[in-house]
Amino acid sequence: MTVLTLGTFDTPHLGHAIFLRRCSKLGPLRVGVNTDEFVEQYKGRPPLFTFDERTRLIEQLGYPTLPNPSAGRDTILRIKPDVLAVGADWAGRDYYGQIGVRQWELDQWGITLMYVAFQPIISTTWIVERARG
Numbered sequence: 001m002t003v004l005t006l007g008t009f010d011t012p013h014l015g016h017a018i019f020l021r022r023c024s025k026l027g028p029l030r031v032g033v034n035t036d037e038f039v040e041q042y043k044g045r046p047p048l049f050t051f052d053e054r055t056r057l058i059e060q061l062g063y064p065t066l067p068n069p070s071a072g073r074d075t076i077l078r079i080k081p082d083v084l085a086v087g088a089d090w091a092g093r094d095y096y097g098q099i100g101v102r103q104w105e106l107d108q109w110g111i112t113l114m115y116v117a118f119q120p121i122i123s124t125t126w127i128v129e130r131a132r133g
Contacts (some may be wrong), residue, residue, distance in 0.1 A: 037069065084114070
């Protein structure tokens, strides 16, 4: 069984490491990391850490990465995972819209969307607020 998660991971932090560890317990994990170009397009600013820095850190944690240059649909179709893992903080939000797919498409492709619980010990927003003082 193949597990895929997608994200920016900017700034990489302990919460990400815990989330990835929990995802990896579902099966062999691949991590789609949003490219710098996509992050800038989506967030309206370049990431604080480059794509290379973010992917190298995730790979140092032991998880294979691949570039995710768009919302996610193309990467999902390329990998065709059995499970698409997302943080439980997305429950109740439009994750399908975020990644550019619909539930019926995941069903058709045989992909299960699974919300992974985690305790957000730290978040990127918290880091940015702390850095601003």
